Amino acid sequence: xxxxxxxxxxxxxxxxxxxxxxxxxxxxxxxxxxxxxxxxxxxxxxxxxxxxxxxxxxxxxxxxxxxxxxxxxxxxxxxxxxxxxxxxxxxxxxxxxxxxxxxxxxxxxxxxxxxxxxxxxxxxxxxxxxxxxxxxxxxxxxxxxxxxxxxxxxxxxxxxxxxxxxxxxxxxxxxxxxxxxxxxxxxxxxxxxxxxxxxxxxxxxxxxxxxxxxxxxxxxxxxxxxxxxxxxxxxxxxxxxxxxxxxxxxxxxxxxxxxxxxxxxxxxxxx
Amino acid sequence: xxxxxxxxxxxxxxxxxxxxxxxxxxxxxxxxxxxxxxxxxxxxxxxxxxxxxxxxxxxxxxxxxxxxxxxxxxxxxxxxxxxxxxxxxxxxxxxxxxxxxxxxxxxxxxxxxxxxxxxxxxxxxxxxxxxxxxxxxxxxxxxxxxxxxxxxxxxxxxxxxxxxxxxxxxxxxxxxxxxxxxxxxxxxxxxxxxxxxxxxxxxxxxxxxxxxxxxxxxxxxxxxxxxxxxxxxxxxxxxxxxxxxxxxxxxxxxxxxxxxxxxxxxxxxxxxxxxxxxxxxxxxxxxxxxxxxxxxxx
Numbered sequence: 319x320x321x322x323x324x325x326x327x328x329x330x331x332x333x334x335x336x337x338x339x340x341x342x343x344x345x346x347x348x349x350x351x352x353x354x355x356x357x358x359x360x361x362x363x364x365x366x367x368x369x370x371x372x373x374x375x376x377x378x379x380x381x382x383x384x385x386x387x388x389x390x391x392x393x394x395x396x397x398x399x400x401x402x403x404x405x406x407x408x409x410x411x412x413x414x415x416x417x418x419x420x421x422x423x424x425x426x427x428x429x430x431x432x433x434x435x436x437x438x439x440x441x442x443x444x445x446x447x448x449x450x451x452x453x454x455x456x457x458x459x460x461x462x463x464x465x466x467x468x469x470x471x472x473x474x475x476x477x478x479x480x481x482x483x484x485x486x487x488x489x490x491x492x493x494x495x496x497x498x499x500x501x502x503x504x505x506x507x508x509x510x511x512x513x514x515x516x517x518x519x520x521x522x523x524x525x526x527x528x529x530x531x532x533x534x535x536x537x538x539x540x541x542x543x544x545x546x547x548x549x550x551x552x553x554x555x556x557x558x559x560x561x562x563x564x565x566x567x568x569x570x571x572x573x574x575x576x577x578x579x580x581x582x583x584x585x586x587x588x589x
Numbered sequence: 590x591x592x593x594x595x596x597x598x599x600x601x602x603x604x605x606x607x608x609x610x611x612x613x614x615x616x617x618x619x620x621x622x623x624x625x626x627x628x629x630x631x632x633x634x635x636x637x638x639x640x641x642x643x644x645x646x647x648x649x650x651x652x653x654x655x656x657x658x659x660x661x662x663x664x665x666x667x668x669x670x671x672x673x674x675x676x677x678x679x680x681x682x683x684x685x686x687x688x689x690x691x692x693x694x695x696x697x698x699x700x701x702x703x704x705x706x707x708x709x710x711x712x713x714x715x716x717x718x719x720x721x722x723x724x725x726x727x728x729x730x731x732x733x734x735x736x737x738x739x740x741x742x743x744x745x746x747x748x749x750x751x752x753x754x755x756x757x758x759x760x761x762x763x764x765x766x767x768x769x770x771x772x773x774x775x776x777x778x779x780x781x782x783x784x785x786x787x788x789x790x791x792x793x794x795x796x797x798x799x800x801x802x803x804x805x806x807x808x809x810x811x812x813x814x815x816x817x818x819x820x821x822x823x824x825x826x827x828x829x830x831x832x833x834x835x836x837x838x839x840x841x842x843x844x845x846x847x848x849x850x851x852x853x854x855x856x857x858x859x860x861x862x863x864x865x866x867x868x869x870x871x872x873x874x875x876x877x878x879x880x881x882x883x884x885x886x887x
Contacts, residue, residue: 377616378765379763389828393824394762394875404763404764405764405768406766407693414708437714442714442717447665450663450664452686452688453660453688457688460708460709495712500734500735501712
């Protein structure tokens with residue numbers, strides 16, 4: 319639930335996440351988004367401060383206009399009136415060649431150095447938990463100049479070190495570890511956005527940058543839900559809360575069908 | 590040469606037990622009718638290469654798959670198909686790539702080269718568990734890159750909007766890994782909403798994604814991608830399909846009622862229309878928008 323229908327309670331932690339994500343999109347960005355909250359962030363940015371941004375979707379969609387918020391990554395509504403329809407190889411190559419400025423991914427887990435695990439907890443052959451795998455997330459994290467990871471936070475999802483690196487962040491945290499692996503300089507995780515806080519990276523290590531105090535989070539709670547003794551940025555602040563206008567745009571333009579906004583996600587239906 | 594034949598004949602003639610099988614349609618226009626026919630014919634020991642093909646769960650659940658090259662597949666109890674395969678001792682080996690990695694193994698296959706370098710997957714743990722991902726030193730710059738091994742599927746199946754009787758096939762909308770996958774495949778089965786006159790193809794030949802000489806069989810099958818959507822033809826019911834084949838009872842009733850009990854896809858569609866609420870298929874009608882035709886001539 320992004321925005322409660324109760325008018326006295328205007329938005330939730332998820333809405334704060336969407337807005338924090340949108341704020342990371344610059345007016346001239348080329349943005350790669352996957353299903354879920356990143357779609358909402360990209361559309362919110364497009365309808366507010368970044369109308370010129372380009373939105374890229376992994377099935378092969380390139381758009382500079384808004385679209386009907388879908389229930390799946392590829393729908394006829396997302397395809398309709400695109401600037402370009404192509405394939406996964408083509409749009410991923412745009413990333414590999416350095417043309418995608420900002421990528422958004424979800425995550426099963428994220429660790430101290432920004433490495434993302436979408437594969438397994440425990441031994442690979444006898445895991446205690448399995449996710450479905452990389453999808454396009456490894457490609458995004460490998461290629462994009464800035465990758466933003468969005469996930470709900472809990473200590474279990476924020477281990478000091480993930481058991482499996484699906485998407486390399488700053489790997490072991492040492493200087494140049496990405497480059498040593500063969501990844502291009504000037505790429506990698508830039509931010510992690512959760513329901514509790516926003517994090518950036520200093521010398522390859524995650525630090526708390528802002529606390530989502532507008533939705534009741536505290537630094538104490540944030541630290542409780544991290545699996546290592548996380549550092550705090552010198553300029554720690556509160557996460558910029560949604561404006562009334564942003565909430566209105568989310569409700570009226572981004573998601574007028576109320577797939578995500580104002581109720582439970584309703585997956586069954588025509589798309 | 591006219592290659593038009595029935596689905597039954599195309600599948601029995603060109604898909605063989607033990608084959609590496611490419612399925613097109615990354616969440617858009619997958620060859621669902623063909624997949625159901627493979628299940629009906631119980632063609633097994635397959636190696637499957639596909640990206641986000643919804644009906645591929647039937648191949649796994651019915652124990653027909655030995656190995657899956659994948660970027661994203663539910664491998665645990667959230668997929669009843671996986672549970673069923675595991676309980677029957679038929680759980681496939683999952684060979685894991687990123688999505689770009691899958692497109693690259695197919696691109697290398699299409700290009701006829703043994704591997705292709707990439708900046709994806711390196712720095713991750715995927716290469717530790719997948720012997721077909723490694724790293725390679727660039728002979729020109731000396732830098733290290735990732736490398737994935739080429740795959741040439743024995744047979745590839747694609748569903749398209751239109752195709753002529755010889756096999757010149759045209760698809761539009763999002764292409765996923767269709768172009769690389771189908772062109773990497775040794776044998777190609779095209780299933781199509783409609784068989785059109787060759788002149789229709791030749792008035793817009795840029796849209797042809799595989800030429801007739803590469804195609805073994807052409808099957809006309811309206812609604813051949815249902816439950817997925819197909820650009821310009823119909824919207825879909827992917828979430829409905831996940832529900833219909835998600836929980837054990839639903840899955841078992843689906844394969845009994847809508848796969849094994851039937852002669853072909855037309856019967857499947859008819860039976861499904863009876864099971865679903867009235868107007869189920871009518872709801873997939875789209876508001877068609879036409880583009881301006883391209884101009885050719887000399």
